[in-house]
Amino acid sequence: MTGNIKIAIASGKGGTGKTLVSTNLFYLLQQQGYVVTLVDCDAEEPNAMVFFDGKVEKTNDIKQKIPVIDASKCTFCGKCHEYCNYNAIFLLPESEIISVIEDLCHGCGACSVACNAGAISEKDVSLGIVTSFRVSEKSKIIEARMKVGVYSPVSIIKEANKEAGNHGIIIMDSPPGTSCPFIQTVSTADYVILVTEPTPFGLSDLKQSVNTLKTMSKSYGVIINRAGLGDKAIYSYLQQESIPLLLEIPFDKTIASAYSRGKIVLEHNPQLLQSFATMLTAILEKYGNRHNQR
Amino acid sequence: MKVAITSTGNTLESNLDQRFGRCAYFVVYDTDTKAFEFIPNPNIDAEQGAGPASVNLVASRDVQKIISGEFGMKVKPILDSLKIQMVVLKDPEKQIKDIIEMLKH
Known part of the structure; x- marks a missing residue:
């Protein structure tokens, strides 16, 4: 059978x-x-x-892509923060603070697409x-x-x-x-x-x-x-x-x-x-x- | 100094909201000018990351201290790096006006 x-x-x-x-x-x-x-x-x-x-x-x-943001290239325009559906990008433009909250990232890559300043690259993170x-x-x-x-x-x-x-x-x-x-x-x-x-x-x-x-x-x-x-x-x-x-x-x-x-x-x-x-x-x-x- | 207080409503008689990231309102109180402002929390229904998004909101208002019932685990390292103090007040009966009164002394 x-x-x-x-x-x-x-x-x-x-x-x-x-x-x-x-x-x-x-x-x-x-x-x-x-x-x-x-x-x-x-x-x-x-x-x-x-x-x-x-x-x-x-x-x-099994890996996932996570963004790495180069703050020295970042213009703090806020586009990546806006594109992120998961609140994974923390941004305070007034204080020029930007960081990725890796636990919240789903690896969709939208932030990389959003960035026109070339400040975002990606790294692999192992999930399991x-x-x-x-x-x-x-x-x-x-x-x-x-x-x-x-x-x-x-x-x-x-x-x-x-x-x-x-x-x-x-x-x-x-x-x-x-x-x-x-x-x-x-x-x-x-x-x-x-x-x-x-x-x-x-x-x-x-x-x-x-x-x-x-x-x-x-x-x-x-x-x-x-x-x-x-x-x-x-x-x-x-x-x-x-x-x-x-x-x-x-x-x-x-x-x-x-x-x-x-x-x-x-x-x-x-x-x-x-x-x-x-x-x-x-x-x-x-x-x-x-x-x-x- | 500006202090954020989590509130269940938009009046001084509202209670302290026990949740930070998903509170109904933030009260931003300025201890120098005694001025206060109620800000509705846009992150209340966020699918995830309500805590960090709420830090983003209050930090953009130059807040140096936050009073709430509970803070999530993702919030602490961000607040530490921003040198914003967390004050945990486990008292759901406390009204906003009482907390403001406490801050005056």
Whole structure:
């Protein structure tokens, strides 16, 4: 069987089991003989490699251009300050003070275009590293890892997904939340699996994720992790919104224990393995071979 | 000396705004002439960088001291380099006229 599909694993709330689902799906696809790539897009704290062994195939240092302003050439005309949409240029023309607030710069280059005095040059600043690990002949993991102190992981996530290409099945482990890093991750997905838990927090954050995906016109379904915990409100919500419930992962100490030791739960849980396989077949049949929308 | 005070409104009865970069108004008070001016903060809805942009605004008015409830981390190095003093006043109930009164003594 072949098929090209990108599946993002996401959730509004953190700690619901995105990485549990991503790594186990990756394992299952490997077992079934697919060409599969797992992209760890949780660039603030990537951890997919805790669960697998792999050999580094390639590393990419992700850089951004940051302006360098030569105050001796600057005429303090204020055009660069005006062009900057991100308040990254600090300017006091009366005192002839100009400086770049590097943390705020998005590297768009507008200030360089604005400057007629030739006072602005650019330097490279490293944002993070994208590493490709070869796990087996047909499978690899691409890890996005941002540098400490960098404000946004978006450009690193983008590069990691670019590195993954379009070949085979691509699983993207999304960062939590519903802001830019999440949107960047799911934007290229053909299908999104939202992982949640049956608690008020889980429900509240699930609603935010669903609303975001609706505006992006994405297809999605929900996995309830730690089923048996909390209350039934999440089930009513899914029913009311006609959102497919893909799978329930029981609240089970043996699962938590295996996961906490960096083990793949499906290896020793045939029942869950079967549920994962059924879910996967259904997703691949319905959404496989579809060209992603972006 | 000119002092900037962050304010929730444009009257002397308004309270001290606890946020610096995204305060509603800046009051610029001149301790020598006792004159004051309310400036609406254009950075209140800035997507990012409201702090530095607000420093830009008050520094262009020759302010040497700023009174607010809280300052963001990007603001401090800029204020230090400009030798503008930050005064943190954690009192949301304080009215602008009280602060001006305090500055007179």
